[in-house]
Amino acid sequence: MKRGLVVLDTAEVPEQERPDRVVRLQRRLADEGVTIGLVYADVHRSDDVGYLTNLCIYWNEGILAVPAEGDPAFLMKLSPRVHPWMRRSSTLTDLRSGKGFTALVQGFVENAAEPGVIGLVDAALWPATAVDEVRAAAPGWDVRPLGGLVREQRLVPSAAELGLLGAAAGHLRTALDAVVGPDLPDGERIAVLEQALRGAGYTDLMVEVVHGPDGVSAVEVTGQFRFSWLRAARLVTPAAGAPQWAASLQDALAAARGAVAPGEAAAVPAAAAEKTLTGLPAGATAHATVVHQADLSTGGDYASPDEQLPVGSVVVVAVEVLFPDGGRVAVADTVRVGETGAEQLDDKELHA
Amino acid sequence: MNGADDVEQELRYTRVREAMAEQGLDLLLAYGPGWRRENIRYLTDARVTGSAALVLVPATGDPAAFSVRPADLAVIAQRGWVTDVSRLDFPAATVLTERLRDLAPARIGVAHLELLPQALADAIAAGAPGAEVVSATGLLDNARMVKSDWELAQMRRSAAVCAAGWQKFVDVLEPGLPEYRIVAEVEAELKRLGAEDNFMLIASGGDEVMGMTPPGPRLLEEGDMVRTELTPQMNGYWLQICRSAVVGKASDAQRRSFDLFNEAVEAGLSVVRPGITAHEVAVAENDVFRKHGYGEYCTAKYTRVRGHGHGLHLDETPIIEGNHTVLPERAVFIVHPNTYTPIAGYHVLGDPVVVTATGYEVLIETERVLFETPQGVAAA
Numbered sequence: 001m002k003r004g005l006v007v008l009d010t011a012e013v014p015e016q017e018r019p020d021r022v023v024r025l026q027r028r029l030a031d032e033g034v035t036i037g038l039v040y041a042d043v044h045r046s047d048d049v050g051y052l053t054n055l056c057i058y059w060n061e062g063i064l065a066v067p068a069e070g071d072p073a074f075l076m077k078l079s080p081r082v083h084p085w086m087r088r089s090s091t092l093t094d095l096r097s098g099k100g101f102t103a104l105v106q107g108f109v110e111n112a113a114e115p116g117v118i119g120l121v122d123a124a125l126w127p128a129t130a131v132d133e134v135r136a137a138a139p140g141w142d143v144r145p146l147g148g149l150v151r152e153q154r155l156v157p158s159a160a161e162l163g164l165l166g167a168a169a170g171h172l173r174t175a176l177d178a179v180v181g182p183d184l185p186d187g188e189r190i191a192v193l194e195q196a197l198r199g200a201g202y203t204d205l206m207v208e209v210v211h212g213p214d215g216v217s218a219v220e221v222t223g224q225f226r227f228s229w230l231r232a233a234r235l236v237t238p239a240a241g242a243p244q245w246a247a248s249l250q251d252a253l254a255a256a257r258g259a260v261a262p263g264e265a266a267a268v269p270a271a272a273a274e275k276t277l278t279g280l281p282a283g284a285t286a287h288a289t290v291v292h293q294a295d296l297s298t299g300g301d302y303a304s305p306d307e308q309l310p311v312g313s314v315v316v317v318a319v320e321v322l323f324p325d326g327g328r329v330a331v332a333d334t335v336r337v338g339e340t341g342a343e344q345l346d347d348k349e350l351h352a
Numbered sequence: 353m354n355g356a357d358d359v360e361q362e363l364r365y366t367r368v369r370e371a372m373a374e375q376g377l378d379l380l381l382a383y384g385p386g387w388r389r390e391n392i393r394y395l396t397d398a399r400v401t402g403s404a405a406l407v408l409v410p411a412t413g414d415p416a417a418f419s420v421r422p423a424d425l426a427v428i429a430q431r432g433w434v435t436d437v438s439r440l441d442f443p444a445a446t447v448l449t450e451r452l453r454d455l456a457p458a459r460i461g462v463a464h465l466e467l468l469p470q471a472l473a474d475a476i477a478a479g480a481p482g483a484e485v486v487s488a489t490g491l492l493d494n495a496r497m498v499k500s501d502w503e504l505a506q507m508r509r510s511a512a513v514c515a516a517g518w519q520k521f522v523d524v525l526e527p528g529l530p531e532y533r534i535v536a537e538v539e540a541e542l543k544r545l546g547a548e549d550n551f552m553l554i555a556s557g558g559d560e561v562m563g564m565t566p567p568g569p570r571l572l573e574e575g576d577m578v579r580t581e582l583t584p585q586m587n588g589y590w591l592q593i594c595r596s597a598v599v600g601k602a603s604d605a606q607r608r609s610f611d612l613f614n615e616a617v618e619a620g621l622s623v624v625r626p627g628i629t630a631h632e633v634a635v636a637e638n639d640v641f642r643k644h645g646y647g648e649y650c651t652a653k654y655t656r657v658r659g660h661g662h663g664l665h666l667d668e669t670p671i672i673e674g675n676h677t678v679l680p681e682r683a684v685f686i687v688h689p690n691t692y693t694p695i696a697g698y699h700v701l702g703d704p705v706v707v708t709a710t711g712y713e714v715l716i717e718t719e720r721v722l723f724e725t726p727q728g729v730a731a732a
Binding site: 129 | 387466544562567692
């Protein structure tokens with residue numbers, strides 16, 4: 001849950017970068033013939049809004065209204081008493097509270113000279129009731145579904161974001177090194193990671209110690225640092241040594257990393273990993289995935305394996321084995337898609 | 353995980369199916385987006401992690417479960433309450449459409465219909481054309497409100513972790529510590545004790561503090577009041593403690609503020625009994641503020657609720673004037689009159705209780721006092 005550091009720091013991301021992101025979206029909206037783009041967000045999936053405004057939606061839901069021309073506004077069911085904090089921690093100046101989206105959207109569109117086109121960004125993921133509320137608020141307007149326009153912008157991090165990802169990756173590597181020894185209780189592994197990573201400024205963190213047969217377990221960390229995400233998972237080597245199938249997971253991860261290349265579909269490195277896996281216990285099933293960090297708030301649940309990997313994007317390469325008793329183990333790493341293949345995020349040369 | 357048993361399963365499904373019959377539903381679909389999974393857990397006793405999951409409960413016959421995340425399927429099946437599990441393909445959701453075509457329901461209740469994505473709403477319409485689709489959010493909220501012995505046992509574990517988390521919170525406070533480092537220390541302690549998750553808001557400073565937020569980089573100063581709502585989740589069940597502590601010695605204003613809020617908590621607790629409404633508890637709390645001339649600070653301009661229910665979701669029935677929901681025996685909620693006043697800024701104080709046959713039982717053992725650090729008590 002989002003209960004770690006939330007900060008707006010122009011030393012980290014230049015002051016003009018976020019307004020420029022909004023302008024880029026506005027140009028796209030104009031190209032699509034859209035008068036107002038609406039971005040829905042809830043506490044589970046809010047990175048589009050965070051990317052555009054630095055607003056952290058730590059509870060409930062809201063809509064960011066982005067006109068093709070003019071300033072964006074955040075429409076929310078939360079009371080105005082949260083506005084001072086939102087102004088302090090985001091670039092938003094127009095914050096509107098109300099009891100429902102219908103009245104809020106109505107208030108936003110009523111200043112338009114004439115009805116136009118409202119575009120719903122990532123429309124398939126919008127609650128249907130929220131879509132109905134928008135339609136009710138804007139009679140005479142054409143309410144149109146749009147794809148993931150903001151997600152597309154987020155796929156390749158800026159230099160500033162890459163710097164933050166590099167710092168976050170360094171913290172993650174150090175913290176994981178401290179907890180993958182064989183003799184720690186699960187709760188202690190998680191506690192050490194929480195203390196180290198939230199203490200280093202992670203905003204959101206999901207840590208699991210997962211278990212498979214033969215005494216094999218893994219520590220899996222998914223974390224949000226500012227508005228970018230990372231995942232890493234490492235095997236905990238049993239005191240008696242790793243069985244062959246567990247060693248094969250590491251080979252599979254290496255194969256997937258080796259197959260990461262710009263322009264390839266996400267399914268290609270995944271297939272390379274699955275080919276390498278051998279000797280899995282009976283009944284086990286393996287999945288290899290390549291998921292953009294931009295999709296990690298939802299764990300890549302809605303991502304397409306056929307999507308090509310753009311150069312400069314940051315992806316999680318993961319190999320997961322599921323067991324019939326509900327157990328699982330995983331290995332994973334977050335890498336940059338470089339011109340010639342996967343690059344370590346905390347590689348000093350990447351940030352030189 | 354300490355799983356519930358067959359008796360618990362029978363109790364829940366009987367309760368839900370009775371409510372379905374009362375409402376004329378021949379099918380219930382419990383939708384669980386990533387931030388509202390309480391009904392999935394209630395009906396499967398499994399901890400899922402996918403961004404979208406569904407449990408399908410027909411009026412008769414076995415339930416089925418769907419998740420967009422493959423790892424959830426074995427987790428659900430392994431618990432044994434729902435063994436018919438399928439991957440939910442999104443956005444097409446053909447697996448759901450086909451299942452609905454087979455069942456041909458006439459009236460479908462959807463829990464969290466208000467959050468159901470357009471793609472899944474379309475899939476339901478395609479699979480059950482002509483079916484009446486209504487919200488069943490209230491149906492499951494009501495079913496979950498009355499806790500079983502097993503559920504109360506889980507919440508008592510949460511209560512113990514609440515107390516330990518608050519103690520850690522007080523222990524680490526010192527001038528110069530940034531807010532987010534407090535959270536890191538408390539999170540570590542809660543996880544060490546087995547918490548699955550935690551919801552926590554914080555605010556530090558003086559009488560300028562107007563509300564609670566995620567932590568920032570602000571450094572604690574001598575004399576700050578540091579407020580928190582701390583809500584660990586143990587085996588699915590959330591419970592909250594609300595307290596405030598002063599870094600150093602409390603001022604007279606901070607003590608007066610505590611006295612006002614403590615009187616409001618006492619007033620709220622004093623009316624709790626089976627059959628009381630959320631409205632009546634809120635009125636009892638707010639009347640204390642009104643009596644002392646601070647009634648305006650009980651409005652939405654300054655605060656949200658005067659408490660709320662707990663269970664598999666952390667923020668269930670709101671305790672607020674105008675909510676006439678009846679709180680039955682075995683309902684669990686927190687009485688917290690948290691709000692801003694000009695006395696000492698936003699103040700946080702509250703205890704979770706379970707409604708008993710004769711009144712209430714406070715579930716946490718932490719003293720209801722204004723804490724000072726190094727450890728001390730400014731007001732009680």
